[in-house]
Amino acid sequence: MHQTTLALTGPAPDLPEGVIFRPNALAANEQQELAEGVFAVTAAAPLARLRTKGGGATSAAMTNCGQAGWWSDAKGYRYVTANPATGQSWPLFPESFLRAVRKIAADSPWPDFAPDACLINFYEPGAKMGLHQDRDEKDFAQPIITICLGDDADFLVGGFARTDKTKAFVIHSGDALMMGGASRMLFHGVRKIYAGTSPLPGVNGRFSLTFRRAL
Numbered sequence: 001m002h003q004t005t006l007a008l009t010g011p012a013p014d015l016p017e018g019v020i021f022r023p024n025a026l027a028a029n030e031q032q033e034l035a036e037g038v039f040a041v042t043a044a045a046p047l048a049r050l051r052t053k054g055g056g057a058t059s060a061a062m063t064n065c066g067q068a069g070w071w072s073d074a075k076g077y078r079y080v081t082a083n084p085a086t087g088q089s090w091p092l093f094p095e096s097f098l099r100a101v102r103k104i105a106a107d108s109p110w111p112d113f114a115p116d117a118c119l120i121n122f123y124e125p126g127a128k129m130g131l132h133q134d135r136d137e138k139d140f141a142q143p144i145i146t147i148c149l150g151d152d153a154d155f156l157v158g159g160f161a162r163t164d165k166t167k168a169f170v171i172h173s174g175d176a177l178m179m180g181g182a183s184r185m186l187f188h189g190v191r192k193i194y195a196g197t198s199p200l201p202g203v204n205g206r207f208s209l210t211f212r213r214a215l
């Protein structure tokens with residue numbers, strides 16, 4: 001086990017090999033620009049809790065932008081190129097999203113990472129995301145970047161089996177995580193939202209922006 005941390009300002013969580021954790025990857029003005037991008041996307045493709053195959057609903061509310069969007073309903077999980085709720089293409093990536101991805105990927109092992117999908121998750125207090133692997137994408141050689149906006153949260157990283165031991169660490173607005181290579185298929189999730197900790201005006205709750213190469 002070893003950790004890959006860049007620009008670390010706090011105590012380093014001991015993360016599994018290949019997980020790149022970048023605390024404070026994005027400055028306050030960059031986070032604000034991202035939040036404005038999120039609001040533009042959600043105006044065109046509203047957030048909704050998605051139905052799951054088992055008959056429940058996702059705890060976080062979700063929407064997408066990019067060429068493809070992640071979707072869940074009675075048929076299961078998949079990527080779709082049009083929003084099933086509206087029949088329209090997903091909104092394009094806001095320019096601020098592309099800038100943030102370029103900045104985070106620049107000095108990673110995937111400097112040219114070009115996502116075609118961004119899943120936007122919105123967590124109200126009490127919302128969570130269970131341990132899962134991201135496995136609906138075509139090419140697992142492509143990494144995943146997650147950017148946090150708003151409230152702090154406990155992020156969980158486990159192993160390659162759901163039952164493996166997990167580590168929890170707090171992620172803050174402006175932090176980014178990259179999972180690729182050895183860490184691409186690790187189970188991960190969000191255990192808890194720290195309500196009222198968002199530093200961003202107009203953001204009450206937590207957004208995560210998860211960039212993937214889906215198609």
Ligand SMILES: O=C(O)CCC(=O)C(=O)O
Nearest residue numbers: 119121146189190208210
């Ligand atoms: O909200 C997060 O930080 C995690 C998001 C995530 O794991 C996912 O969208 O698959």
